[in-house]
Amino acid sequence: MPVTDTTAANGLDNCTVFPVEEIVQYPLPGYGTPTAISFSPDDSLIAYLFSPDLTLNRKLFVLDPKSGKHDLFFSPPDGGIDENNLSADEKLRRERLRERGLGVTHYEWIYLQDAAVKPELKIPSVSSSPIIDPHISPDGTMLAYVRNNELHMLNLLYNMSKQLTEGANKNTITHGLAEFIAQEEMDRKNGFWWSPDSNLIAFTEVDSSEIPLFRIMHEGKNSVGSDVQEDHAYPFAGGSNVKVRLGVVSASGGPVSWMDLVCGRGGQENDEEYLARVNWMHGDVLTAQVLNRTHTKLKLLKFDIKTGQRQVILQEENETWINLHDFFTHLDRIPNKSFGGFIWASEKTGFRHLYLHDSDGVCLGPITEGDWMVEQVAGVNEASGLVYFTGTLDGPLESHLYCTNLFPDASHSLQAPLKLTHGKGKHLVVIDHQLQSFVDIHDSLDSPPKITVRSLLDGSLITSLYEQPVNVPRFKELRLEPPEVIQVEAKDGTALYGALYKPDAAKFGPPPYKTMIHVYGGPSIQLVRDSWINTVDMRAQYLRSKGVLVWKMDNRGTARRGLKFAGALKYNCGQIDAEDQLTGAEWLIKQGWAKLGRIGLYGWSYGGYVSAMALARFPEVFKCAVSGAPVTSWDGYDTFYTEKYMGLPSENQSGYLQSSVMHHIDNMKGKLLLVHGMIDENVHFTHTERLVNALVAARKPCELLIFPDERHMPRRLRNRIHMEERIWEFIEQSL
Structure with missing residues (x-):
């Protein structure tokens, strides 16, 4: 019988040992x-959103906190979102969102409708003309969406739809859609924004006509022609970016008022390369954040929406870089x-x-301070003069909810924030509109996620939304153990945090053990946290069950440690x-956990890049590497990400050369397994092809595992199972 996603999944039920399928099973x-x-x-x-059968196919539920009653509110009659019924545009958007969920994936509140009433389909979305990024107006009477690259509005009361923009085309001009760079790198997923009073919509016009198209072929398909090719306006480092204009249109239609702003014009004098954020203020005041190409200057602009005239109300500069935020x-x-502020x-x-x-824009003073960072503004109570936020005050491996004064007295030192969450680890929170209670999603290395509703006054428990025992069935059957968190010093004395997954000494004997190092190592990501996600790192746990020691460590340049720590990576990738x-x-060897010549690395994306670089640069220490979807030369990646960390290619030629994996392969002695999806539109398969060409020229061997129908991360279950089987075979043979 051929292996399908269904038969592969069914095979999990009868396993009594740690099967390789467990590595790829979702949810964890x-x-x-x-x-x-x-x-x-x-x-x-x-x-x-929740899946009672613990799959990725979710339904919409509601909880009444007073009664504690949970009700199924909506289940799509046709099953909802499914990978097989999506258009190409929707699939690419899911890639940008890193979305795996199926069924119901998004919802917005309008008003409360009796759950017994049959749901009414307001507007169909078909693959030939999909509805992209729908959003309900603040007053709940209208729905704005993008179709055929134009912005539309549906009146929900009268079921009447109206096209609000015109002039777009399929190839180069879009209205109301966030461009690739905005979605992938800027964490700006939207291309339009409702005004608070629901009368206006601000939107972007994106012009990609000056960007050469990059063609991706679906070479695993049986057919030929235009159906098996994709053309992407991909801005490579050093090249042109899209041009972005910002317009405002009435929700009822009419002429567009264009703001005095065009991002992406290029040129040395232009310091408005990227439209980073758009926000409305009360009184129909529109603001935008724009960033220069080198990421060292950000301006906050305020617009008169009738004339389009602008005013710079804040400007920030930093010689390292400026991280965007919300x-x-x-x-x-x-x-x-x-007035306000x-x-x-x-x-x-x-x-x-x-x-x-x-x-x-005048700064009246700090609200928080110290050698730690704020992660999210969770809520603001202007009447009480309080702001609620999450941050790392209790350490960089944790995240908690705090409260402090919104309007501090400039003549006195800032008061220490009040912590409102209980229990070590990671806390994600959602605060209610009346600022009386909050939902706390809490997990740690020792405890799977549990969800409670708590008082915003002191964090005391109101009710439980979802809780499960520590001995989760799959967790108990597989005998998973949390890793040990360890602190190591970098060469300059900086503290680095690592996680150690130790094999069972009773089964595999004393160390040293064969060792694999799980690497990411790039900006904006932190691997080692006091979080359940590390305990159920299933590849690490699988390798541990095979007698392999697994180590992961966040090097300088990674996230949640401050700008100096992250900035160590500048020009240094x-x-x-x-x-x-x-x-x-070297620390593992010194401590007796690992042995020289029996250490490998594995990682994906930036982690695949660092894995290959470490194998090439330090051949006496690393014996093998699994490099998944790696960037192999930064001149082949996008403008925004690459130039933020490496500068422009024309201004840092030696840096780009030194940061290329190909520059170091003459030193490579260990074994390399390259894994890549051939239709990866983020890190193109070209990166792997260029490295293979260089390896062949240098007469260096490598193994290649490719997936003709996968993008940046394999999604099909059978492909993921096959990948994990090949990775384990490679590790077993190489160490």
Whole structure:
């Protein structure tokens, strides 16, 4: 019988040992929890997406916190989102969102409808003309969406639809859609924004006509012609970016008012390369954040939407780089001021903290401070003068909810924030509209996620939304153990955190053991945290069950440690990250856990890059590497990400050369397994092809595992199982 996703999944039920299928099974043990949690507008209900059968196919449920009753609110009659019924545009958008969920994947509140009433389909979406990025207006009467690259509005009361923009085309001009760079690198998924009063919509016009198309062929298909090719306007490092304009249109239709802003024009004098964020303030005031090409200057602009005229109300510069954020929060009124202002976040002290600004952009002082960072503004109570936020005050491996004064007295030192969450580990929170309670999603190395509703006054328990025992069935059957978190010093004395997965000494004897190092190592990601996700790192646990020691460590350049720690990577990709991973390997050898010549690495994307670089640069220590979807030369990756960390190719030629894997392969002695999807539109398969060409020229062997129908991460279950089987065979033979 051929292996299909269904037969592969069915094989899990009868396994009594740690099967390789467990590595790829979703959700992970303990992670079949509710997601996308939100309060109803009146805070009487809490909605969430959940799969009772612990699959990725989710339905919409609601909880009444007072009664504790859970009800199924909506289940799509046709099953909802499925990988097989999506258009090409929708599939690519799911790649940008890193979305795996099926069934119901998104919802928004309008009003409460009797769950017994049969759902009404307002507007169909078909693969030939899909509805992209629909959003309900703040007053709940309209739905804005993009179809055929134009912005549309559906009146939900009268079921009448209207096209609001015109002039788009299939190839180069779009209205209301976020461009590739915005979605992939800027964490800006939207291309239009409702005004607070629901009368206006701000939107982007994206012009990609100056970007050469990059063609991707579906070479695993049986057919030929246009159906098996994709053309992407992909902006390579050093090349042109898309041009982005910002317009405003009435929700009822009419002429577009264009703001005085065109991003992406290029040129040395242009410091408005990227449209990073768009926000409305009360009174129909539109703001935009624009970033220069080198990521060292950000401007906050305020527009008169009738004339399009602009005013710079804030400008921030940093010689390392500026990290984008979503902390801009409008305030109606500030004490001793005639008008309102806003909350802003800055890393000007080296750590991201909150600052209070008046409506003209003048900074009135810090709201938080210290050698730790704010992660999210969770809620603001202007009447009580309080701001609620999550951050790393209790250490970089944890995340908690805190409360502090919104309007601090400039004549006194800042008061220490009040912690509202209980229990070590990671806390994600959702606060209700009335600022009375919050949902706390809490997990740690020792505890799977549990979800509770708590008082915003002191964090005391109100009710439980979802809780499961520590001995999750799959967890118990597979005898998973949390890794040991260890602190190691980098060459410059910086503290680095690692996680150690030790084989069972009773079964495999004392160390040293064969060792594999799990690497990511790039910006904006932190692997080692006090979180259940590390305990159910199933590849690490699988290798541990085979007698292999697994180590992961966050090198300098990774996330949640401040700007200096992250900034060590500037112009240094493939250098300081790989060197810190070498330090980790040397520590393992010194402690007796590992043995020289029996250490390998594995990683994906940036982690695949660092794995290959470390193998090539330090051949006496590393014996093998599994490199998944690696960037092998930064001139082949996109403008925004690459130039932020490496600068422009024309201004850092030696840096680009030194950071290329191909530059170091003459030193390579160990075994290399390259894994890549051939239709990867993010890190193109070309990266692997260029490395293979260089390896052949240098007469260096490698193994190649390719997936003709996969993108940046394999999605099909049978492909993921096959990949894990080949990876284990490679590790077993190489170490």
